[in-house]
Amino acid sequence: MGTRRQHKQSFLKENPFCCFCGGTTPAEEIDHVPGRVFFRDRQWPEGYEFPACIECNRATRYEEKVVALFSRFNSSDNTDADNTEFERMIDEVARHDPEFITDIRPLCANEIRRFLKERGMERPAGVSTSDIPVVKFGDIVNKSVRKFGRKLFLALWFKHTGTSLPKSGGMRIVWMTNASPAIDDPALITMFQTLNGIPPIIKNSHHLHNQFTYRYVATSTGDGAGFFVWFRQSFGLLCTIAINKSMIQHDPENIEAPF
Ligand SMILES: [Zn+2]
Numbered sequence: 001m002g003t004r005r006q007h008k009q010s011f012l013k014e015n016p017f018c019c020f021c022g023g024t025t026p027a028e029e030i031d032h033v034p035g036r037v038f039f040r041d042r043q044w045p046e047g048y049e050f051p052a053c054i055e056c057n058r059a060t061r062y063e064e065k066v067v068a069l070f071s072r073f074n075s076s077d078n079t080d081a082d083n084t085e086f087e088r089m090i091d092e093v094a095r096h097d098p099e100f101i102t103d104i105r106p107l108c109a110n111e112i113r114r115f116l117k118e119r120g121m122e123r124p125a126g127v128s129t130s131d132i133p134v135v136k137f138g139d140i141v142n143k144s145v146r147k148f149g150r151k152l153f154l155a156l157w158f159k160h161t162g163t164s165l166p167k168s169g170g171m172r173i174v175w176m177t178n179a180s181p182a183i184d185d186p187a188l189i190t191m192f193q194t195l196n197g198i199p200p201i202i203k204n205s206h207h208l209h210n211q212f213t214y215r216y217v218a219t220s221t222g223d224g225a226g227f228f229v230w231f232r233q234s235f236g237l238l239c240t241i242a243i244n245k246s247m248i249q250h251d252p253e254n255i256e257a258p259f
Helices: 003-014 054-058 061-071 080-096 109-118 139-161 186-194
Strands: 029-032 049-052 104-106 135-137 170-177 212-218 224-231 235-242
Touching: 003 029, 003 049, 029 054, 049 054, 049 139, 061 080, 061 139, 135 139, 139 170, 139 212, 139 224, 139 235, 186 224
Parallel strands: none
Antiparallel strands: 029 049, 104 135, 170 235, 212 224, 224 235
C-alpha cells in the first residue's frame, strides 16, 4: 500500500467524522484548508489537513479559486513563477465564470482621488493618480470570500479545539482588504492584540507567514473562539465562533452555520 493511502487511512481512523457539517457525517477524504492553490508552488503548511465528507470537500471548490486569486492581487514580492501561476489562475476562473473579469476592475483616476481623500491619504510623490493600484470588486468576490470563510473557520475551530462545530454552532465573519478603512480602526487593533495564539505556519522548516497567517483566542470554557486571518498583503477575515449561535449577539442576521 502506498504511503499516501496509508496516511489517508490512519488520518481518517483518527478523525472519523467530517468537521464541516456538524461532526456526524463519516469523513471520506482529507481536505486541505486553506487549499493548496493559495500557496506558492502548492506548498501548503503542515498540520492543515482536515477530515471531510465528499460533499463538503467539494463545497467550496470554485470559491477557493476565486479567493486564492484575489489573495494574490497585492504583487509587491511576486516572483516570475508567481506571476505565471497568477495568470493561469485568472484563465481558469474566467473560463468557469466569464463575469469574474468584470467583477474586479481598477478604479479610474476620479475614484482613486475620492478613495485617497476619504482616508486622508496623500498621493505618493512621483506617482500619477491613475497608477495607484486600487481595485474594486463586486458580488462574485464578496460571496466567494464569505463561503470560503465558513469553511476556513470550521477548519480552524476543529484544529484548535479538536471538535467539530455542532449544527447548533454559528460564526460571524467580517472581511476586509488592505484598502478598507476598518484596517486602521483602533478597536480592531486592540482586539487583534488580545488574540494571543499565534500558530507556526511551516512547510519543511520554511515559514509561510507571508502567504497565510492568523491569530486566535479560545474561551476558557471551550465554547467559543475568535480568529483573525490574513492572506498575503491582500485581505483579512475576522471571525467570532461559538458552539451555540445564540451566544453571538452582535449582528444575528449575519450568523453563518456549518455546511
Ligand atoms: Zn461534511
